[in-house]
Amino acid sequence: MNVFFGFVLKKPLLGLALLSLVTIFFIAQIPDFQLDASSDSLVLEGDENLRYYQSIKKNYGSDDYLVISYQVEGNLLASEQLNHLRKFRQKLIKINQVKSVTTILDVPLFRSPPLSLANLADENISIDNSNADLILANDEFKNSPLYANNLVSKDGKTTAILVVLKDNHKFKKLRENRDKMRIKMADNKLSDDQKLKLKIIEKQVLKNTIVQSELQTQTIAKIRTTISQHSDKARLFLGGLPMITSDIVAYIGSDLIIFSLAVIGLMSLILMIIFKSIRWVIIPIGISIVSALIMTGILAYLGWKVTVISSNFFSLLLVMTLSVIIHLVVRYREIAQLNPDLDSSQLIKDTLLQMFKPCLFTTLTTFVAFGSLLISGIRPVIDFGWMMSIGVTIAFMLSFLAFPMIMSLLSKEKISKHKTELSVTTSLAKFVEKFGNHLLVVLIIFVIGAWFGISKLSVENRFIDFFKKNTEINQGLTLIDKKLGGTIPLEIIFDDLAEDYWFDEDLRDEIHEVHQYLDSLKETGKVLSIDILMQLLTQANNDEKLNGFFLNIIRLQLPESAKKQVLYPYLSEDSRQLRMVVRILETNKELKRSELIDKIKHHISTNLRFKADSFHLNGMFVLYNNMLQSLFESQIKTIAIVFMMIFIMFLFIFKSISLSILALIPNTLPSLFILGIMGLLNISLDLMTITISAIAIGIGVDNAIHYIHRFKDEFKKDRDYIATMYRSHASIGLAMFYTSITVTMGFLILALSNFIPSIYFGVFTAIAMLSALLTNLTLLPKLILMVKPKINL
Structure with a gap:
């Protein structure tokens, strides 16, 4: 530790320069960062149905085509309307990546006029060929077993325009080779050389996927521009799987930028209100941003794609880094108040020494919580587990490096005293002392309600429910x-x-x-x-x-x-x-x-x-269902394993079976409450909310570790459980309160998103944060007061 303190306190400029170089390197990688909402990311890797689906696509072609709904007020087959449709079709065909466009103009007609078997082969009737009876065609489109409720609506007012995009044959072949080798890999039939070749192919596919995704996004943008130019005589909406995936990426990208900035702005405001000092805003926010940017650069450098499941990693890393920094800041200010004569170096050293163990333990338990996602067997979930496990490690390391270096360069700030006895946390301590038994009864009722809600929980959700009703994509799909x-x-x-x-x-x-x-x-x-x-x-x-x-x-x-x-x-x-x-x-x-x-x-x-x-x-319907069902099953396994691993971690940290059990009980409740609320409100688990339990557990146990660690320190003073509770609430309780409120408000920003899974993720994660705070400041101390576990001094 002396070597560490000698470096960060005596050579802070050198340390910050090295950190800056590392940060610049990873920020330089960010242009290669990519989002992925392709059908590949919405299916279960290794799924037997996926293999079959890929073989079927070779025989019948892909279902990745665009559909434009063309709705009119009058007669769809009026000459003026048909001319408008021809011009629109011509503009679509001229778009470089459009392979073909199918409309009512060019499809073969069989009853306009009716064809007998004798002339079926000789006649090729269509509106384009000018040999169709338009009156009969109108009737055929509305009643034909082929075209009714497919190409044309039953009321004859709406038609579909099918737009097929060009294939990149080299890319297609490369993906086919990758898929074949993945199957062999799953069956352990690849040699070492073939495994190396597969890695090379995976990288090539990754690079080509970026190019193809950008090309598809540009093509869809051009189609939308063409649609806007031809909306004078028809109501036009774009649909189809390529559009859905493109729009999901757009929403995720927008949320990633806009809401990350909003979270930063709101957290800055809250920190200013709490600490009333620009120093305690810039330092925590700055370190948090750097942490999230470094992780983004690492993802880009490693070629990891962010999917719908992992799309909120940036906001999560911001708040998790901020959580560590706030604990350091609060402890720094407490020590400064209690020891006003301490010099700056000693103040920083004492802060780090006192907070190192609890912050290390909370990082390890959070690492375990996210690491549990690695057993899910679902590639996007596994990647999310790795991202956040690496991310919380970076957050911890950066916090304990950057905070002391920056503070060493700043003059010691005079900390004004604050009255903790009037704080919210002290009120909670009084509540626990006076109404603790009532609290237990209320919580038991809540748990019963939560279990009832969980019994109604499902993963049945619809693509259309991912988007607000006023969005173009929802209206088009409808x-x-x-x-x-x-x-x-x-x-x-x-x-x-x-x-x-x-x-x-x-x-x-x-x-x-x-x-x-x-x-x-x-x-x-x-x-x-x-x-x-x-x-x-x-x-x-x-x-x-x-x-x-x-x-x-x-x-x-x-x-x-x-x-x-x-x-x-x-x-x-x-x-x-x-x-x-x-x-x-x-x-x-x-x-x-x-x-x-x-x-x-x-x-x-x-x-x-x-x-x-x-x-x-088979088809995307089955593949997406398999993904959701697997997510649901893996979530149950994940929660059980998380609690088991965290209990083992608690035994190691607290060296007490009773304390470990007491710490675990309150931290089961946030997950139960969230899942129960979703079940009671009939809100299905989706690709994003499925991970909330792991997040709630990971952050909830952080509060328990900080609280018990401080409780043990305070208990040494007089061995009085109630007095110790009050002191713990007035010290570490404040840090927990500040952190949780800041994090909660940050996540609530996501409620303004147009992407419904992001809204649910933000709201329910915020509820989980508040639940974790309240249970660890009420139920946990009540259990300690009841059991009075032996505390090793």
Whole structure:
């Protein structure tokens, strides 16, 4: 320690210069920092369904296309409206990264006029070809099994424009190689050389992902500009998975910058109110900002992408660093008040010596809390665990280096005395002494209520609920959902049936039954399958079903434009698969993903007699559900392991079983309260709120460690438990109060976000902070007074 104090107190300029060099190095990396809300970050890595999904995409193409809803007041097929649509389509096609645009202008028509089987192959009717009867076309768009509630709404006022973006074939191939090698890696089938090659490929994919994401963002921005230029004759909204991921990144990026600045501003104001000195604002805020910037640079340097789950890491690091600094500041001021004659160097040394152990222990327990996320098995959660574990370590080290160096360069400030007996914390001490038993009864009632709320907790949330109703993305998704057959796709793949389908009439009837069943569900919008082609051919054959012989003849004669719409997406000769695409209604408030998936599986296998292993439910709908369910399961495991590890840490820190148990009890409550409130309010856990429990535990136990450590020191004076409680509340209690209030107000800033998960994260983390403060200043001292544990002096 003498070497340490000799360096930080006698060579502060050199130390700060070295710290500045480190800081500058990592800040220079920040331009490479990246956010990721791609479909990759919303699915479970290593998921068997993900492997299957990737193989299906090769056969049928990606579902990553954009949808523009085009809504009019009058007649959609009026000549003026069609000309406007043509100009709009032409502008979209000219955008560099747009591969194709599909509209009502270019799709093949089968009933405008009605085509017989004889001329089905010869005629290619569409509005663009100027051979369509527009009156009949209007009726076909509203009633066709292919286009109704899909390309055109049932009222004929809204149409969908499908925009497919260009693929980067080299990048696509690289990702495919990576995915294949990841599968082998999971199965332990990679040699050391192949593992090294996989690391190289991962880095290449990472670099290309940045480029592709920026390109996609630019393309979406250009499409939005084009939309704004053509909104004079139609109400236009953009939708589709690429837009959702792009907007999520935009919201996260905006929140990261705007709310980090807002948190800094608000915390500065609170510190000024508390300490009434510019010194105690600039030093804590400055060190906190540097800590968060260094961690951001480290993430950029290591190539770690920040996802929805880890998007609030910057704000978390700000408040966690601030927490350490505030404890140092409060202790520094206390010592200065008690010993006004101490010189500056001794004052700093005493502060560090007295606060080193409790701050080290709190850092270790917080490290353990976030480190528990490493067992989740979910890549974004694991990365978040690493980020915060490294981040709290940096916060601790920087605080104990920068604070003494800066203070060594400043003159000793005269600290005015304050009346702790009038403080909120002293009032809490009086409350514990007089009404402690009533407190226990109230808390038991709260715990029972919390358990009831937890029993109602779920992870069933909808993409549309991530955005406020007044945002463009919410309005666009709502319009597409209600008018154009739903948004998020669910795919059902039937194996080894493609060839038999043409010859087996019973099989065609069974597929029709599946189609009709899916169409009847209240959670589903448009259902698309090979059965659509059968319905169109039956209409063309005077409503009589075709036998296998004629079906084989007709399918070969279909024009290519028709095959692209009704054959290729739903039947693959190469893979021998039949495919159904069911679009799910995200606006359905009763939507429960897991229940819907299980219900469909059960009905198809039990009621419709398909073997359970002959079909697969897949698509982004299933993959996202798997992610949420895995998050929920891992959260339960995480909480149990966190408490076990923290109890072991407490045994090491306090060297007392009774004190360790007493310290653990109050810190179970914030997590129970948060989860219980969410369950009672029917708020589902999502990608961000799922981590609140770990955060609440990590920060809550910090308060317990600080309080018990001070309680043990104060107890030495007179061995009076009640007097010790009052002194502890008046000293460390103030630091806990200042820290918690500052942190709480900082997180509440997130309530102003447009991204609903960020709002919930901010509000519930703030509640967790206040709960942790109150339980550690009421329940913890009450338990100590009741049990009177033996305290080693």
